[in-house]
Amino acid sequence: MSDKVGGARQRLETPVESRFRIDWDAEALARSSERVARFLGTGRYLAIQTIVVVVWIALNVFVIALRWDPYPFILLNLAFSTQAAYAAPLILLAQNRQDNRDRVSLEEDRTRAAQTKADTEFLARELAALRIAVGEVATRDYLRRELEEIKDMLERLDGAENPTSQRKKNSGRKQTSSPVSPGVADD
Template sequence: MSPVGRHLDTPSTRRTRINVNLDSDLIGVYSERVARFLGTGRYLAIQTVVVIVWITLNIGVFAFEWDPYPFILLNLAFSTQAAYAAPLILLAQNRQENRDRVSLEEDRSRAAQTKDDTEFLARELAAVRLAVGDTVSRDYLRHELDDLVDELVDRIAERMAEKPDADPT
């Protein structure tokens, strides 16, 4: 395309993009590992030993002095470490927050399902209690049969009293 026919408000078509395919989960896993390590006592102990050795080699007996007293290189190393550590820790916290959110949603759905199941079982139990309340118990049936037998005996006795000469069989 010639410069004359080209408009400044349209992007040129010859763009080269560098495609970098990074697996965000893989980066997240490694950032969590680094963040966990940075939060341990072991890391603090290693860092303390490195600082003591650094200072000793620069002002001690050997006095190599590649980083004299204000220890600018040591400060630069700490600044670089802090510049990488803070985003890694934030990334790890965001991933943990996402896991917590998913876990909370699962807990809520499980609690709702448990509540629904409990309400269903309560209704079923109430229906069973009503059904059991309508059934005849053994003692009630015995009592009713005894009453019927007594009534039959009374009727037979009345008939016998009316007809003294009749055969009861």
């Protein structure tokens, strides 16, 4: 006898799926429970509930013809118990959903912090490398100082080679110079 008769044959120890299957969206249920939980935590809800309770008690105490829940207000207590029985799980669902969001947000924050730390360390290393490179590169001030020193040295050398031209410059007279070729002495 074959294992397949008219399709996939189930094993005897495997329970048969129910004919009536309810498909529900867990995310939609979580969103709606979160909305209810948020509403239950507002002052608006407390005001509405207080008004309903006051009207309920007033109608049952003062309007004799409408006494559907006499003094111990058992029906009102039953309504509060039912509300609490549904509100607590809805609040817990909303709280779990918020915990999940917080966990995801915390993970994103940790990832972002780690990336920021890595970026900061990278930039610090790059800055240190630039400082080392700049220390080896001639800066504008360094070049200016060196050129000033070379200019001073050239002026001293020029003054040592031509003491007469230096005296003439210092006396304020204009000098008419003729081109001097090397090896030719001044007359």
